[in-house]
Amino acid sequence: MASINYNDRIPNNVNLSSDRKLQRALERWQPAFLDWWQTVGPQVFQNNDIFLRTAISTEPGGWAQFGHVKMPDYRWGIFLADQEEDRKITCGDDAGKPVWQEVPGEYRNMLKRIIVIQADTEPASVEQQRWLADCAPSLMDARNLFQVNVEEGRHLWAMVYLLQAYFGRDGRDEADELLARRSGDEDKPRILDAFNQPCTDWLTFFCFAMFTDRDGKYQLGSLAESAFDPMSRTCRFMLIEEAHHLSVGELGLERVMRRACQLMQKDPNQDARALGGIDLPTIQKWINHWFGYSLDLFGAEVSTNAADYFAAGIKGRWRETKDFEDHNCLGATRAVSTVENGKLMEMEYALRNCMNEELRDAYAKDCHRVLSRWNRAVKDEGINDFEFRLPSTRFFRRQGQYANNNFDLDGNLIDQATYDANLAKWLPTEEDRVYVQSLMKPVHEQGKVANWIAAPRRGINGKPFDFEYVRT
Ligand SMILES: [Fe+2]
Numbered sequence: 001m002a003s004i005n006y007n008d009r010i011p012n013n014v015n016l017s018s019d020r021k022l023q024r025a026l027e028r029w030q031p032a033f034l035d036w037w038q039t040v041g042p043q044v045f046q047n048n049d050i051f052l053r054t055a056i057s058t059e060p061g062g063w064a065q066f067g068h069v070k071m072p073d074y075r076w077g078i079f080l081a082d083q084e085e086d087r088k089i090t091c092g093d094d095a096g097k098p099v100w101q102e103v104p105g106e107y108r109n110m111l112k113r114i115i116v117i118q119a120d121t122e123p124a125s126v127e128q129q130r131w132l133a134d135c136a137p138s139l140m141d142a143r144n145l146f147q148v149n150v151e152e153g154r155h156l157w158a159m160v161y162l163l164q165a166y167f168g169r170d171g172r173d174e175a176d177e178l179l180a181r182r183s184g185d186e187d188k189p190r191i192l193d194a195f196n197q198p199c200t201d202w203l204t205f206f207c208f209a210m211f212t213d214r215d216g217k218y219q220l221g222s223l224a225e226s227a228f229d230p231m232s233r234t235c236r237f238m239l240i241e242e243a244h245h246l247s248v249g250e251l252g253l254e255r256v257m258r259r260a261c262q263l264m265q266k267d268p269n270q271d272a273r274a275l276g277g278i279d280l281p282t283i284q285k286w287i288n289h290w291f292g293y294s295l296d297l298f299g300a301e302v303s304t305n306a307a308d309y310f311a312a313g314i315k316g317r318w319r320e321t322k323d324f325e326d327h328n329c330l331g332a333t334r335a336v337s338t339v340e341n342g343k344l345m346e347m348e349y350a351l352r353n354c355m356n357e358e359l360r361d362a363y364a365k366d367c368h369r370v371l372s373r374w375n376r377a378v379k380d381e382g383i384n385d386f387e388f389r390l391p392s393t394r395f396f397r398r399q400g401q402y403a404n405n406n407f408d409l410d411g412n413l414i415d416q417a418t419y420d421a422n423l424a425k426w427l428p429t430e431e432d433r434v435y436v437q438s439l440m441k442p443v444h445e446q447g448k449v450a451n452w453i454a455a456p457r458r459g460i461n462g463k464p465f466d467f468e469y470v471r472t
């Protein structure tokens with residue numbers, strides 16, 4: 001089961017050839033996908049040989065094979081983690097009962113909606129990033145971007161498989177719509193706001209991979225706990241690929257920080273910008289912006305939808321099976337800071353209604369872990385009077401219950417005037433954006449790297465930094 005059949009037109013480990021109807025439907029969708037890839041996928045190096053990894057098995061460890069491939073020839077396919085024998089529902093009213101191999105009628109719409117929203121983010125990010133290679137700081141960075149892009153394309157395949165295999169005609173229509181919406185389009189935008197934001201500089205890309213892809217990790221983790229077993233298996237394999245995207249973001253940002261520290265020490269005023277770097281306070285503003293945008297993706301703090309998903313066993317918490325004992329949570333409560341009569345206070349809510357907040361907490365904790373690593377890197381570079389920090393989860397929110405009020409970086413409720421007076425200190429200004437954009441000049445020479453970012457400490461799959469990651 002784990003090995004992948006690459007002889008089929010659509011590589012898969014789901015025995016696709018045994019279901020002719022589904023196979024035909026997916027084979028009809030395939031040219032539309034390739035057309036979408038050519039039109040709004042990477043617009044630079046589209047037909048060059050790129051050093052990419054391809055999945056060869058869904059078993060942990062031996063799953064990736066590296067080699068040069070032209071992106072349009074990448075073998076996108078349908079790969080699910082192996083079925084666990086006797087898997088039981090992990091949470092909600094039916095915890096402990098056998099998982100579903102088909103979609104129960106009463107949860108059909110709920111499940112379809114969740115899959116469509118997750119699916120929509122996959123092509124959206126590829127569209128957002130389609131011009132980035134044009135100003136890549138190195139060929140290895142361009143390669144990393146393309147690896148992320150082809151895998152997001154594969155994640156789209158994974159979700160489209162679920163739609164077409166389990167949701168009949170509706171599912172096929174939704175699969176077509178996924179190729180019709182466009183990131184940032186006025187008439188047919190992508191579903192979620194963060195996926196309609198422009199991404200034209202690499203600082204934004206690294207923040208996106210660090211913070212927004214990490215939201216994806218937590219969403220996939222909660223869906224991996226799902227009672228709908230095919231979705232759980234799909235998400236479990238996607239999570240393995242997703243880990244690489246997060247490291248592209250985390251290590252990319254660390255390299256920008258290290259370079260800033262190095263330049264600070266060369267400049268008499270410790271000004272990294274004077275020497276063409278991205279100064280640490282500017283990086284902090286990008287972090288503030290993207291952390292906030294990504295927090296919004298978890299949904300409202302107190303949510304009846306979240307309670308319904310949990311009760312149905314469709315979405316669990318992060319590591320529901322491993323880290324919790326009470327998988328029912330009926331009658332349990334938790335506190336959520338809430339604005340009441342102009343004051344911020346702790347209020348108790350039914351825990352089931354706070355499942356978005358539970359997932360957001362796990363996500364924020366993970367982000368804090370990375371922040372401490374970055375702060376160690378800054379110290380390691382000899383800068384002792386600067387520390388990166390994450391803002392409060394109430395800061396700069398446009399969705400959920402904090403969206404209607406203003407908060408400072410520590411999460412204190414503040415008035416509009418105070419907020420406005422500090423905005424330029426907390427979030428990227430137009431001037432910051434123009435400056436960062438001005439640094440975005442391509443370095444497309446093997447083994448060379450842009451001045452504003454440190455060279456990576458390690459290459460890909462044991463290769464050195466000056467390896468031919470992109471054949472130009
Ligand atoms: Fe993805």
Ligand SMILES: [Fe+2]
Binds near residue numbers: 152213242245
């Ligand atoms: Fe991703």
